[in-house]
Amino acid sequence: MSDVVNAAVRKLGEKIDSFDSTAKFVIEDEGAIMINENGVHAGDEESEVTLTASRDTFEGILNGDINPATAFMTGKLKVDGSMGVAMQLGQKLS
Numbered sequence: 718m719s720d721v722v723n724a725a726v727r728k729l730g731e732k733i734d735s736f737d738s739t740a741k742f743v744i745e746d747e748g749a750i751m752i753n754e755n756g757v758h759a760g761d762e763e764s765e766v767t768l769t770a771s772r773d774t775f776e777g778i779l780n781g782d783i784n785p786a787t788a789f790m791t792g793k794l795k796v797d798g799s800m801g802v803a804m805q806l807g808q809k810l811s
Contacts (some may be wrong), residue, residue, distance in 0.1 A: 721772055722748040722759050728779050729757040733809050738802040739764040744775045744790070752806065766798035778810060785810060 721744060735754050741764035742750040749761040759798075770778070774793045775785030785807040788794035796803045 718719055719747045722750060725750055725775065725779065726757050726759055732779075733757055736806065736809065738766075738805060740798070741767045742775065742805050743769040745769065745771050747772055763804060764798065766796060766800075766802040768803060768806070769795040771796070 725742070725744065729750060729752065733752055733756065735756055736752045737754060739751070739753045739762075741761070742752070743761075744750070748759060751758055751760040751762055751764065753764075770788065770793060773782060774788055778785050778788060778794070783793070785794060789796060789803075
């Protein structure tokens with residue numbers, strides 16, 4: 718896994734201890750992160766929703782500089798799957 722993914726797993730783990738659904742964050746050209754009832758880990762498994770963003774957008778969402786909803790509305794964050802699960806995840810990241 719890339720250093721970016723490893724750092725993101727640590728940072729997300731500080732924000733999310735568990736999540737009732739399954740979500741996957743794909744960081745373009747870096748890798749994927751899974752979020753589920755067991756917490757956060759690097760991986761590329763099946764999920765209810767997949768969120769895809771560039772490294773810069775993802776890091777902005779993590780550090781609070783970019784609002785996930787704004788990133789989605791401007792096309793910087795792509796969502797494939799359950800919009801409800803994506804919204805639940807967005808609330809955890811706020």
